[in-house]
Amino acid sequence: MATKSSFALLFLGSVLQIFGFGKWLVPLAAWLAPVFLLHFTRDAQPINGFLWLWFSLFVALSVSNRDVIPLQGAAFFGVVAAMSTTMTLPFLLDRLLAPQLSGFSSTLIFPAAWIALEFFAACLNPYGTWGALGYTQHGNLPLMQLASVTGIWGIGFLVAWFAAVVNWSWERQFEWGAIQNGVLLYAAVWSLVMLAGGLRLAFSPEVSTVRIAGIGWPKGIIEPSEFVRVIAPDFTAIEREQIRGKFHRLQDSFFERSRREVQADARIIVWPEANLMVLKEDEADFLEHARRFARDNDIFLLIGMGVLEPGVSRPVENKAVLLNPAGETAFSYIKSTAVPGFEASVNVRGKGPIPIANTPYGRLTSPICFDLDFPQVIRQVGHSEADIMLVPASDWKAITKLHQLMAEFRAVENGVAMFRITRWGGSGAVDPYGRRLAAMDDFTTQDNVMVAQVPASAGVHTIYARIGDLFAWGCVVSLLAIIAWRIFHA
Structure with a gap:
């Protein structure tokens, strides 16, 4: 008692x-x-x-x-x-x-x-x-x-x-x-x-590395309330032209800061989740510009894109688009999970799978933010023997440290290096063993650019990637067996 x-x-x-x-x-x-x-x-x-x-x-x-x-x-x-x-x-x-x-x-x-x-x-x-x-x-x-x-x-x-x-x-x-x-x-x-x-x-073996730069959210161009306004049912034609101008300034900021990191010898550039905002009718023109940028600078460019189409039931396509040094689209992936609430109500839901691209730096893949909260979703990354996860993400202040550390377990589980760049949160890069290579707090960094030397072609085979949640299922079976034993021997 x-x-x-x-x-x-x-x-x-x-x-x-x-x-x-x-x-x-x-x-x-x-x-x-x-x-x-x-x-x-x-x-x-x-x-x-x-x-x-x-x-x-x-x-x-x-x-x-x-x-x-x-x-x-x-x-x-x-x-x-x-x-x-x-x-x-x-x-x-x-x-x-x-x-x-x-x-x-x-x-x-x-x-x-x-x-x-x-x-x-x-x-x-x-x-x-x-x-x-x-x-x-x-x-x-x-x-x-x-x-x-x-x-x-x-x-x-x-x-x-x-x-x-x-x-x-x-x-x-x-x-x-x-x-x-x-x-x-x-x-x-x-x-x-x-x-x-x-x-x-x-x-763990010593391996060569590749310089990766993450270009974070630029302050003072667009406020979150303006983004929400774009997908409102009563969004007007005048507002459309105003926001298009701000989107162009946003795009210019990402290209300009990326160019600076290319000059510092970054070979892969990553932009955070839905940070590159573009209206649906302008998507093709923007991507052509981005292809020229990747080709002219001989880099891989991973774009976290928010493609907005006002007036439809689900007006947001949340994409990760990887462009190669030839200016070609290596893959385009629409986020397959959605945070319950606002995001789930406006996002087009992708059907997967998470894509893989072969590159000189190993096999690259790009799940998006909330995808990493589901180990069964990310296990396909390990099963596909990926080497580096380029993760565009977007958080909020209360989870600045928490969400990054959760994501780092996916790297250990699947034996991949991870470079995660976040809007409004904590960013970080780790090797396949979870060792920190770089970290950045979006709320205390002025330029919001993170750089890391990330292991290239250094993916590690893991038991978890092959057997999945077998240990957890073992706990389930054991518990059910004990309950059954207790019932029949009461």
Whole structure:
């Protein structure tokens, strides 16, 4: 039965969870919060404990995800309520099932339940893997290498299992004779993962690089409200001519700053998601200009284009267009995912697949921003043995650091280098092992240009690219088997 001391643990765990995922991500908090929350639920009655935990997590997630989730009012709290439910269910399943198992094996219930439910939520909800526990360990490079085998699910499993092991030890009053074997087993698994990750980093080969420049959003030409106005139903012909002039100035800015980076020996230029804005009727003329630019400067030019067609039901084509040094279109890809809300209501939805282009610098590919929140979408990049992901992206201030670090796990999972340039957010480049090559904050950089020397033709084969989410499915099957065993042996 819950006591004052156990409610104190609930409070402590909930406060730590504020820093578990969201605006203030602290990796250590993600390890500690489940420890205290799990100990609370083991002391409480199942239903009462579930309700108290759900409410506490609802408050914590509402605080940490304010402005991170781009919704307001009831819609925001509805999403937070769903997240709280998904996060609370593993504790309930552990409370009901773990006491039925004897010994150290009971510690596997909680991490298996956490990953199974997190995986199902990622497959079924329109936000993909937002909030996944594995993301919290960004920056721990040896541990991040586990994503090349299990995806982010294996990392999340280790974190959740730690909570279960600590609670198991706690219930035995940390008496070493009673907990020695279990603690040493967990320590051995954790050490093996860290050692393997460290060796993977240490023995990564040295490779040649290519200079890539990302040209960010120019300040003072077009305001976001003007873009929204273009796709309004009552957009007028006079406004069309006014915005066309601003689009031309926007285009000139991108070409001029790109020319400067070409002179500094950049061989690939990348423009962020939908940053090059053009009216549908002007698209052909603009692309001809861009082809001449790529041909005259002997570069690959990846254009994040927003092609706008006022007056139609879905007036925005969100494209990634790669032009080669011959001035030819290597590929043109329309974004296949859309952020729920405004973007989903106005974007033409692409059907994929994510294209690949063979170049002297390796196989290039360009998923767009939100695509990278769905590991099953990006796995085709690894399966196609791509070498570099050129990612045009567009974020908002509250997720400046968060969304970039999430994207970097896709590079590790699929063994590709990544160059991600973002409008209104954080940009970064990493090698196939997740090591940072460059970073830029759009809100603190004046010219918004990021340059990196990125490994060329250096894609790495990964187990995850071949087997996908097999580890997560293993957690699902294991959890269902335990539930079935419990039902038939009740």
